[in-house]
Amino acid sequence: MRYPDLDLPKLARRAEAGRRALARRPIPALIGSAAMLAAAVTTAAVLHETSDPADAHVAAAAVPAPATAAPGKPADPPAPDPLLTAPEEHSVDYDFQFQPNYYYCGPASTRMALTSSGVSMSQGDVASRLGTTVNGTNSAADVTRAMNGVLGKDEYQTHWIPGQQATGAQAERLQRDVVAAMSGGRAVVANIVGGATDASGVYHEFSGGHYITLVGYRDRGRAVQVADPSGMFGPRTYWMSTWNMANWIAARGYSA
Known part of the structure; x- marks a missing residue:
């Protein structure tokens, strides 16, 4: 194929000139x-x-490191339900004493609970640990503190039932706490106020507040046995439904 528009001689001359210039470069x-x-x-x-x-x-x-699971101990197994594992009914061993005056219900009840753990003290000694005065013992928290101080370990805990009436959950909690404590040999101290009817139909009234000791249960904790140091309403011990007891404790607390 021919290209009439191209000046071949001219292109050849330019190529030769470029070759010579390149040859002269250092x-x-x-x-x-x-x-x-x-x-x-x-x-x-x-x-x-x-x-x-x-x-x-x-x-x-910018690239996240691969996630590695931190080594840890296996999760603790759930605690056994005392309502299923404990005896259907049980009572603790304890030494009963009436209170000697109108304001020693706290020391008398706390002392009875301590005897269930094998500790024998006078009501006067217990009163000094509770801070009891002629106005009585302040709260269930003082009972818990005094008993744990005597026992040398946090054996007891304070549980509160606020309000004027217990809820179903609070009554069930009391039931479980009673069964767990007593099946382990420990009595429970309750700070109550107002009135409640026991299983025999007797009405017990303490408008200014009172302390009692729970020393037994039956029907898997649906009823509790009360050791009352006041001696004001018949026998020194009586039975009461746990529901009535929870309502009696309402606005106060208990040590279990």
Whole structure:
């Protein structure tokens, strides 16, 4: 194929002139240019292969580390339900005493509970630990503190029933606490106020508040046996439904 528009002789002359100019250039300059070109190519290749350390750090930080489960102990098994594992009925061993005056119901009840744990003290000694005065003993928290101080460990805890009436959950909690404590040989001390009817139909009234000791249960804790140091309402012990007892404790608390 022919190209009539091309001036072939002219193109040939330009190519020859370029060849001669290249031949006159110094050899070291050519070598330096080639070396620089090679270095640039090599550097580009290296940067492509291995990025800047700072960039690598940022990239690593952007990728979350694989999650590893922290070694830990297995979860504790749930505590056995005392209503299912404890005896259907049970009473603790204890030493009964009436209170000697109108304000020693707290010391008398606390002392009876301590005897169920094998500790024998006078009501006067217990009163000094409770901080009892002629106005009585302040709260169930004082009973818990005094008994744990005597026993040397946190055996008892204070449980409150706020409000004027117990809820079903609070009554059930009392039932479980009574069964758990007494099946372990420990009596429970309750701070009550107002009135309640026992299982025999006798109404017990303490409008200013009172302390009693729970020393037994039956029907898996649906009824509790009361040791009352006041001696004001018939026998020194009587039975009461746990529901009535929870309502009697309402607005106060108990140590179990």
